[in-house]
Amino acid sequence: MSRLIVVLSRLGQALPTLLGILVVTFLMTRALPGDPAAFFAGPAATTESIAEVRAKLGLDQPLPVQFVDYLADLLRGNLGQSLSTGQPVLSDLAQRLPASLELTLVALVLSVSIAVPLGVLAALKQDTWVDQLCRFIVTAGVSLPTFFTGLVLVYVFYYLLGIAPSPLGRIDIISLPPPRVTGFYLIDAPLAGEWQTTWSALKQLALPSITLALFTLAPLARMTRASMLQALGSDFIRTAKACGLRSSKVLFSYALRNALLPVVTTLGMVFSFSLGANVLVEKVFSWPGIGSYAIEALVASDYAAVQGFVLAMAVLFVVLNLCVDIAYTLIDPRLKIDG
Amino acid sequence: MNRRDLLKTTSGAALGAAMLPFLKSNAFAQAGDTAVVVIGNTINSLDIHRTGTNRPSYQVAVNVYDRLVSFGTRTLKDGSLSFDYSKVVPELAESWTISPDRKTITFKIKANAKFWDGSPVTAEDVKWSFDRALALGGFPRFQMGAGGFVDPGQFVVVDPKTFQVNLKQPSKLSLPNLAVPVAVVINSKAAKARATAADPWAAEFLHTNPQGSGAYKVERWDAGQQLVYVRNDDWAGGPKPAIRRVIIREVPSQSTRRALIERGDVQLSFQIPNKDAQELASNSKVKVVGSPIDNCLYVACLNYNFEPFQDPNVRKAVAFAIPYQQIFDQAAFGRGVPMWGAQSAKPSSIAWPQPFPYSTNLEQARSLLSKSKFAKGFEVPLSFDLGEADWGEPTALLIQESLGKIGIKVTLDKVPGANWRTLALVEKKFPFLLENFGGWLNTPCYYFYYSYLKENLFNASNYDDQTVRQLVNETLHMEPSDPAYAPKIRQLIEKAFEDLPRIPLWQPTLESAMAQRLTGYTFWYHRQVDARSLKI
Numbered sequence: 002m003s004r005l006i007v008v009l010s011r012l013g014q015a016l017p018t019l020l021g022i023l024v025v026t027f028l029m030t031r032a033l034p035g036d037p038a039a040f041f042a043g044p045a046a047t048t049e050s051i052a053e054v055r056a057k058l059g060l061d062q063p064l065p066v067q068f069v070d071y072l073a074d075l076l077r078g079n080l081g082q083s084l085s086t087g088q089p090v091l092s093d094l095a096q097r098l099p100a101s102l103e104l105t106l107v108a109l110v111l112s113v114s115i116a117v118p119l120g121v122l123a124a125l126k127q128d129t130w131v132d133q134l135c136r137f138i139v140t141a142g143v144s145l146p147t148f149f150t151g152l153v154l155v156y157v158f159y160y161l162l163g164i165a166p167s168p169l170g171r172i173d174i175i176s177l178p179p180p181r182v183t184g185f186y187l188i189d190a191p192l193a194g195e196w197q198t199t200w201s202a203l204k205q206l207a208l209p210s211i212t213l214a215l216f217t218l219a220p221l222a223r224m225t226r227a228s229m230l231q232a233l234g235s236d237f238i239r240t241a242k243a244c245g246l247r248s249s250k251v252l253f254s255y256a257l258r259n260a261l262l263p264v265v266t267t268l269g270m271v272f273s274f275s276l277g278a279n280v281l282v283e284k285v286f287s288w289p290g291i292g293s294y295a296i297e298a299l300v301a302s303d304y305a306a307v308q309g310f311v312l313a314m315a316v317l318f319v320v321l322n323l324c325v326d327i328a329y330t331l332i333d334p335r336l337k338i339d340g
Numbered sequence: 341m342n343r344r345d346l347l348k349t350t351s352g353a354a355l356g357a358a359m360l361p362f363l364k365s366n367a368f369a370q371a372g373d374t375a376v377v378v379i380g381n382t383i384n385s386l387d388i389h390r391t392g393t394n395r396p397s398y399q400v401a402v403n404v405y406d407r408l409v410s411f412g413t414r415t416l417k418d419g420s421l422s423f424d425y426s427k428v429v430p431e432l433a434e435s436w437t438i439s440p441d442r443k444t445i446t447f448k449i450k451a452n453a454k455f456w457d458g459s460p461v462t463a464e465d466v467k468w469s470f471d472r473a474l475a476l477g478g479f480p481r482f483q484m485g486a487g488g489f490v491d492p493g494q495f496v497v498v499d500p501k502t503f504q505v506n507l508k509q510p511s512k513l514s515l516p517n518l519a520v521p522v523a524v525v526i527n528s529k530a531a532k533a534r535a536t537a538a539d540p541w542a543a544e545f546l547h548t549n550p551q552g553s554g555a556y557k558v559e560r561w562d563a564g565q566q567l568v569y570v571r572n573d574d575w576a577g578g579p580k581p582a583i584r585r586v587i588i589r590e591v592p593s594q595s596t597r598r599a600l601i602e603r604g605d606v607q608l609s610f611q612i613p614n615k616d617a618q619e620l621a622s623n624s625k626v627k628v629v630g631s632p633i634d635n636c637l638y639v640a641c642l643n644y645n646f647e648p649f650q651d652p653n654v655r656k657a658v659a660f661a662i663p664y665q666q667i668f669d670q671a672a673f674g675r676g677v678p679m680w681g682a683q684s685a686k687p688s689s690i691a692w693p694q695p696f697p698y699s700t701n702l703e704q705a706r707s708l709l710s711k712s713k714f715a716k717g718f719e720v721p722l723s724f725d726l727g728e729a730d731w732g733e734p735t736a737l738l739i740q741e742s743l744g745k746i747g748i749k750v751t752l753d754k755v756p757g758a759n760w761r762t763l764a765l766v767e768k769k770f771p772f773l774l775e776n777f778g779g780w781l782n783t784p785c786y787y788f789y790y791s792y793l794k795e796n797l798f799n800a801s802n803y804d805d806q807t808v809r810q811l812v813n814e815t816l817h818m819e820p821s822d823p824a825y826a827p828k829i830r831q832l833i834e835k836a837f838e839d840l841p842r843i844p845l846w847q848p849t850l851e852s853a854m855a856q857r858l859t860g861y862t863f864w865y866h867r868q869v870d871a872r873s874l875k876i
Contacts, residue, residue, distance in 0.1 A: 033758070036759075037758070039761045039762045039766060040757075040758050040761060041392040042391075042479065048766070050477055050481065050482055051766075053477045053478060054391050054392070054477075054478055058391075084384075084392045085382070085384060085394070086382065086384050086563050086564055087384035087385040087390075087393070087397075087547065087563065088384075088563050088564075093563075096563075097564070152595055155596065155599055159599060159603070160599045160602070160603060163603070167600055167603070167605045168591075168593075168596050168599070168600075169589055169600070170565055170589075174376055174605070174606075175374075177560075178562070283592075284593045284596075285593045285595070285596055286593075286596070287589070287590070287591045287592060287593065287596060289564050289565050294564070297382070300727075300756065300757055300758060301757075301758055
C-alpha cells in the first residue's frame with residue numbers, strides 16, 4: 002500500500018470518531034447548566050425578551066431539530082456564530098488557531114532544542130553534576146505553574162528591566178498585523194517583506210514561548226534521558242562498541258535514533274496538550290489564542306463556539322496522531338503504519 | 341557584535357516597528373495624539389441594538405454614535421469628574437420643548453449635524469433608529485420602555501429637522517432616557533442600503549460597520565484584541581475631542597494591565613480591582629480615580645420565600661450581625677461609600693443611596709434572634725456570583741463568620757456566571773445572596789421599581805408589599821419638583837429600612853488608573869470608557 006492511501010484511509014477511519022465527538026459535544030453543551038439566552042439577553046431583560054433571544058438563537062426548538070440544523074450548517078462549512086465574540090466561529094478559529102499554533106510550535110522547537118541535548122547529556126553523564134543540573138531545571142520547570150513563570154518573566158524583563166516589549170499579544174501597540182496568508186505572523190510578515198513587523202512579532206513571542214518551553218521541558222528531557230539510558234544499556238550498543246565503531250556513530254546513529262521513539266510520542270502528547278491548555282499563558286500575555294477562547298465560551302454557555310473549538314481540536318488531534326505515526330516510520334524502519 | 345550594539349539595534353528596530361504602519365497613514369503622528377486604553381473584557385459588537393451585544397460594547401455606542409441629548413458634567417468633592425443627571429444637555433438636538441401637558445417633546449436637530457458620509461442628520465434617521473431599538477427587541481426595547489417609549493407610533497417626523505416624541509403618560513424619565521447609550525441615532529440611508537428582506541434593520545452590516553455621526557469613527561476592529569477609534573473632525577455633538585486616536589486594547593490578565601499602566605506604556609487602565617486601586621493610590625506615577633456609582637448598591641438579599649427570613653426579627657438580627665466595617669476594609673479595600681450606621685430609623689433626606697440604620701452589634705442581633713421562632717438558629721446557604729467573586733467571596737466569608745456567632749450557620753454557595761441570572765434573578769431561588777443592581781437613570785423610585793417590586797428582575801428577595809408597590813407606581817414618573825414626591829420617597833426608604841429585603845453593604849465605586857498627564861476622565865453611569873472628554 003502506498004503511503005498516500007494509508008494516510009487517506011487513516012483519515013477515513015477518523016470520521017466515525019469525529020461524528021461521535023460531534024454528538025457528544027452537542028449533547029454536553031446542551032447539558033451545561035447555564036442558559037445562553039438569559040445570559041445574552043442582557044442585564045435587565047424581561048421574560049419576554051429572553052424568550053425572543055431564545056427563539057432567535059433557535060434554542061426553542063427540540064434537541065433533535067437543533068442537531069439536524071447544526072449538522073446541515075456544518076456541511077455547508079458554517080460553524081455558527083459565537084455569541085461572546087459576535088463573530089462567526091469559523092473566522093474566530095481562523096484567527097486564533099494560528100496564534101496558538103505559532104506560540105506552541107515556537108515553544109516546542111525551543112523546548113526540544115534544549116531538552117533533547119540536555120537529556121542525552123544527563124544520560125551519558127549519569128549521576129554527575131550535569132545530570133543533577135538537568136534534574137533541577139526539569140523539576141523547577143514543571144513545578145512552577147505557567148502563569149507564575151509568565152508573570153515572573155513579565156515582571157523581570159518587562160517591568161524591571163524594560164527589555165521585553167509590553168505583553169500585549171502578538172504585535173506591539175502601534176503596529177498592524179501583516180497581510181494574512183497563513184495567519185502565522187512569522188511567516189506572513191517576511192512574505193510581505195515587512196521585516197520590522199517580523200521583528201516585532203518575534204519579540205512579542207519571546208516571553209510567552211519561553212514560559213511555555215520551560216513548562217514542556219520536563220517531560221521531554223526526562224523521557225530523553227530515560228530512553229537514552231535504556232538504549233545505552235542495551236545489547237546492540239554493547240555490540241557496536243565492541244566492534245569498535247566511533248563513539249559518535251554509536252551515540253547518534255544507534256542509541257539516539259532508538260531512543261527517539263518515546264520522545265516523539267511524548268512530543269505529540271505535549272503538543273496537543275499545550276495547544277488547548279495554555280490558557281494561563283495566553284491570559285498573562287494577552288495572547289489571542291484558542292484556549293482562552295474556549296474558556297470564555299464555556300463560561301458564557303456559548304454553544305457554537307464550544308462545539309467549534311472541540312471539533313477543531315479533534316481534527317487537529319487526528320492529524321497530529323497521523324503525523325506522529327508517520328514520524329515513527331521515518332525513525333524506525335521496522336515499523337509500518339497499517340491501514 | 342557586542343551586547344551594547346545588540347541592544348542599540350534592538351531598540352532602534354523596536355522604535356521603527358512601533359511607528360511604521362501608522363506612519364503610512366499619518367505622517368505627523370505626535371505624542372499626545374494617541375492614547376492607549378486597556379480593558380479587561382472583550383467588545384463583541386459595534387451595534388448596541390443587536391441581540392447578544394455585551395456590556396463592554398456599549399462604549400462603542402457612546403463614542404461612535406450620538407444621541408439627541410446627553411448629560412452634563414459635574415466636579416465631585418475629590419476633584420474628579422462625573423456625569424450630572426440633573427443637567428440634560430444637547431448632543432444632536434439643538435433645543436427641545438416640552439408641551440404644557442408634558443406629553444409631547446419636540447426636538448430641533450442641529451443644522452450642522454452630519455453623518456460621517458457627509459449626509460445631514462434628519463428626523464427620519466432618528467425615527468428609524470428608535471424604531472429599530474424597539475423592533476430588534478431584547479435589552480434595547482426594554483431600556484426604551486423605561487422612558488415610556490413602547491410603540492413606533494410615538495416617534496413622529498415633523499419635518500427633516502424636527503422630531504417629536506408623544507408619550508402615553510408624562511414621565512420625568514423620558515428625556516433622560518434619550519441620553520442612554522441605547523438611544524443612538526444611526527445613518528438610516530447608509531444602513532437601509534445594506535438591509536435585506538431577512539435582515540430589514542441591517543443588523544449584520546451595522547454589527548461590524550458603524551454608521552454614525554459621533555465624535556469618533558472606528559478605524560479598525562480586531563475582535564478579541566483591539567478597537568481603534570479615530571476622531572471625526574466634523575463632529576457637531578460637542579466640543580472637538582482632544583485626542584486624535586484612541587486604541588482600546590483587550591488585556592485579560594489583571595496583573596498585565598497593572599504592569600502596563602505602572603510602566604507608563606498605556607494611558608488608562610479602565611476599571612481596576614479595588615485592591616489595585618488601594619495599592620496604586622500611593623504610586624506617584626499613576627493617578628487613581630474612584631467614582632461612586634450612582635444609584636448602585638452592593639447588598640445582601642434576604643429571600644422572603646425562605647421561612648426564617650419571613651420573621652422581621654430574624655431579618656433585623658442579620659442586619660445587626662453583618663460586619664460592615666470589616667467587609668468594607670477587606671472586600672472593598674476601603675474604596676466605596678459606607679451604607680450603614682445611620683442614626684435614625686426615619687430617613688432625613690431623599691438622597692439615594694443613603695446609609696441604613698444598622699451597624700454591627702452582635703448583642704442586639706442575638707436578642708432579636710431570641711425573640712423569633714428561630715432562637716436556636718438555623719442553616720442557610722449564602723449564594724454569590726463567581727463572576728463577582730473579587731468582592732463576593734471575602735464578603736460571604738466575613739458574613740459567614742459573623743452570623744455563626746449568633747447561631748446562624750451559613751454555608752457558601754458559589755454560582756458560575758452563566759447560571760447566576762437564571763437562578764438568582766429569574767427563578768429567585770436563593771434564600772440568601774449577594775447582589776449588585778445599579779440603575780442607569782438616577783432616581784430612587786427607579787431603583788425601587790427594579791429591585792423592590794415582586795415581578796421585576798432585580799428583586800431577588802421575592803419581596804412583595806402593597807404600600808411599596810403603590811408608592812413606586814405613584815412616584816416613578818412624578819416630577820421631583822412635585823410637593824408630594826419627597827414625602828413619598830421618604831416613606832419608601834423608611835419601608836426599605838424596616839422590611840430589609842435588601843441589606844446594603846456599601847455603595848461601590850468604579851476605579852480606574854491613569855497616567856498623571858491624562859485629564860478629563862469622566863465617570864458615566866453606563867460604566868464604560870468615554871474617550872470624547874479625555875485629554876493628554
